[in-house]
Amino acid sequence: MLLNLILFAVVILAIITSARLLLVFQFAAELRGKKAHEISDSENNMNALLTLLSLVGLFAMFFYLTATYYNEKYIPGAASEHGVEVDSLLNLNFIVITLAFFITQLLLMWFAYKYRYNKKRRATHYAHNDKLEMIWTVVPAIVMAVLVLKGLIVWNHTTNPSPDKNTLNLELYARQFDWTARYSGKDNALGKASYTMINGGNILGLISADAIQEQLTIVRGDSLVVDSTVTLGFLPAEKLEDEKTRLRRLVHQIRTVAEFDYQFKSGSESYAASHDDVLVRDTIILPVNRPVKLHMRSQDVIHSAYLPHFRVHMYCVPGSETYFAFKPITTTKEMKKKLNDPEFEYRLYCNNICGSTHFNMMLPVRVVSEKEYAAWLSAKSTFADETKTRLAKMGLKSNFAKNN
Amino acid sequence: MSEQTHNPAVDGHLSQEVHESHSVQHGHDEHAHHGHEDHGHHHKESFITKYIFSQDHKMIAKQFLITGMFMGLVGMMLSIFFRLQLGWPGQSMPILETFLGKWAPDGVLDPNFYLAAVTIHGTILVFMVLTAGLSGTFSNLLIPLQLGARDMASPFLNMLSYWFFFLSSLLMMTSLFVETGPASSGWTVYPPLSALPEASPGSGLGMTLWLFSIIAFIVSVLTGGLNYITTVMNLRTKGMSMTRMPLTVWAFLITAILGLLSFPVLLGAGLLLLFDRSMGTSFYLSDIYVSGQALEQTGGSPVLYQHLFWFLGHPEVYIILLPSLGITSEVLAVNARKPIFGYRAMIGSMLAIAFLSFIVWGHHMYVTGMDPLLGSVFTFTTLLIAIPSAIKAFNYITTLWKGNIVFTPGMLFAIGVVSLFITGGLTGIILADSALDVNLHHTYFVVAHFHIVMGVASMFGTFAGVYHWFPKMFGRMMNKKLGYLHFWVTLISAYGVFFPMHYMGLAGVPRRYYQNFEFFSGFSDLNMVISIFAIVGGLVQFVFVFNFFYSMFKGPKAPQNPWNSATLEWTTPVKHLHGNWPGEIPTVHRWPYDYSLPNGEERDFIPQDEPLSEKEKQAEPAH
Known part of the structure; x- marks a missing residue:
């Protein structure tokens, strides 16, 4: 009980101290003429760099986890007839989504890094492009059509196995x-x-x-x-x-x-x-x-x-x-x-x-x-x-x- | 297309009211005010009408936000409690006993309370935080401000919407303190488990409170939603055609429609459950033998409940996600200093997602014994959602391309939303496939999927919104350094918690297990790592809470338009007025994304209320 009270007091003190400290920093920044709503070059660069690093981190995590856990030891191959089909469908799906994962995350974070703020540059006013949008409507549609079809075939085999008197x-x-x-x-x-x-x-x-x-x-x-x-x-x-x-x-x-x-x-x-x-x-x-x-x-x-x-x-x-x-x-x-x-x-x-x-x-x-x-x-x-x-x-x- | 969306009747009424009260004020102290700075302050407001029973949409937004934050912290603490058990099963943790008392004797979480914690964590996060906390806050704040309205169509209903939400939160909190414990049959509360107090202690009084809480919540969503839709339809300022609305408002509009069409079904499902619990009906119950007695109820179907529940449940996912995507569109465009790429495609894809969300509920039920043919249909409709989702993801990415990106904390969270939306969305392709879902249903793969795509992504959207519009809400700036700390630690811990769960799910580890992970070779270690990430991620949220309340009172004063944004909300004065604009409501002349036009000007944006220049008038009206 006493320990809890002490802990509670420490937390309260920590909050008050942080608030005071923050106030001091804030005054110091104001004195140096920094505006709270303006993001400095160093802040932009730091966050852009961290974005790039997080891309590396994300991919590294993916490779590490996949290498460690996506294998026979943790996920033994299916021990049933339809399960073998399910597994190969799963693998196909994984190839598709892993590809999409890599491409999109790479573009997203690379663009964020590359086009970080620069006073001298002006963004390109680029509001739409029907052709591009058509591409990323049609391509996913085709990929999905293939996946749906393959999926339904396996689903059919799973739920309607051929009748067997020996069942x-x-x-x-x-x-x-x-x-x-x-x-x-x-x-x-x-x-x-x-x-x-x-x-x-x-x-x-x-x-x-x-x-x-x-x-x-x-x-x-x-x-x-x-x-x-x-x-x-x-x-x-x-x-x-x-x-x-x-x-x-x-x-x-x-x-x-x-x-x-x-x-x-x-x-x-x-x-x-x-x-x-x-x-x-x-x-x-x-x-x-x-x-x-x-x-x-x-x-x-x-x-x-x-x-x-x-x-x-x-x-x-x-x-x-x-x-x-x-x-x-x-x-x-x-x-x-x-x-x-x-x-x-x-x-x-x-x-x-x-x-x-x-x-x-x-x-x-x-x-x-x-x-x-x-x-x-x-x-x-x-x-x-x-x-x-x-x-x-x-x-x-x-x-x-x-x-x- | 007609642009007569401006509603003179309502506007006229409001501005008339403003004028009248203004003259009354003049009558009181003649000559005291010559300026017009007090225009719009037409009520003498007491503490109660201003801060508690407020009818001002901005105040109601703040009420939703702060209540949502409180509930969010409760939900988060519950998750940390059960993560402690999952990371270190059976180990004594005195902190658990401190917080939970009899639910954690000797510091070990009680298995029943483990299930209760999982249940209430889910309920609070899905409903109280990511529905009310997100939609309630930003729909209220932004719909009138971004459309140029003085307030919501019905400020009174709006106030009711908040207070029903408050009542709902109160009931949910109360259920944590009842003797038999809160509801503990999972946030989906499937009967018969949730219908029979004999089957689980949490299905007693705790479950009754849960149901009443949700009923109050539904009333809140419906009154709120009616208001949002009516406001968007009727109170847009002159020139604000539907295709000149910011994507935030589009997202809130579609969300409100989804809510209005789906929440009543949950009400029905809940009422029938209430009948089964207390009046001996058998909508969901049949052939049950429990605690030594054979119940009389026959003929009901527990699967019926699931159909009703998921008829809400799936649109609910988008009720949570769409506002967050709307906020992301806005924050990305402003901070990339570029128009959102493919504005019309963004609206179209949101509408498509919203429509599809009503015909995919069965993908939560592939293994309930449903006819396999139905499974095929739901697989097909569900995988269709991948197409509009892909459009959105690629449009976001293209918005960043050749931008001039300012890394505000809000922008970082918005980029985070896109990353999480992609990661979580892609695993949805696997779960949508009935053949693959069989083996992944109710495993950690599902937990990973929906936490990333809907939980964390929407939470990031909320944070993006809070950092971005904090100056609008409180007239002060949040500390950006703390914001960066908050973002990076949250991002790393979010991926650290949920990414490894995919692999556990693939190995077949069931969700909602209290222990017994030793049967799944070697996942005990991974569980511990996940728990550590969860604790770190949880702790850093207190940095955000601290930053929020500190900045509310002590943060540096915000300028009129801190992010150089083109939308209307930044044309209102920093100090709030009930009525929003001191003078006339601005007229809109252009779409909301005129950033970095190649017009030779120094400034890189043109506010929506700025008339077209001569040069622009000559050119074809582009948008």
């Missing part, structure tokens, strides 16, 4: 503040899900006969647990409002889940696609050279699935599903060797601000051979198994015995 369907599910990957299992189809089906065990809200049974038990139980003080009327008004909201939401939830139950029991929905789905929360494993279609969902707020090495990025939007398809072409092993970094991992990041520990929301991604992938996946327990175990703990019987 792996994989869900990335985001919530504050972690990721869950869901593999579609043998049927390669992702089972249906609803946010009303979410509970501590079924964090993705997947729907299956067992899951419905589990959820109905849980939410009906929840609705019975009412703060006893409510009934006695002791709860403060604000809390009462919260309790009302909670119950209203539960009613909505029970209705929705009961509807799933009806659909299943009436036979119009089997909800069987989720049975063989596999949920993974530690590392995403992808087979190399096989197209993957990512299905993205979110539980709460907008997140964003960002896989920079694969040039993949897509928001996860609550209330709707988004997609991104790509094909990994380099295994993690190959990448480790290429970068000479035994610790290397591909990563999935959240790249849309989502709350306090947004920065921690990431998952390693490993690209392996098809064989390793198959072996890894078959060892995983399925959603049906997990639900069955949970049901058993609750003392309920699974429906699946007959289905499986």
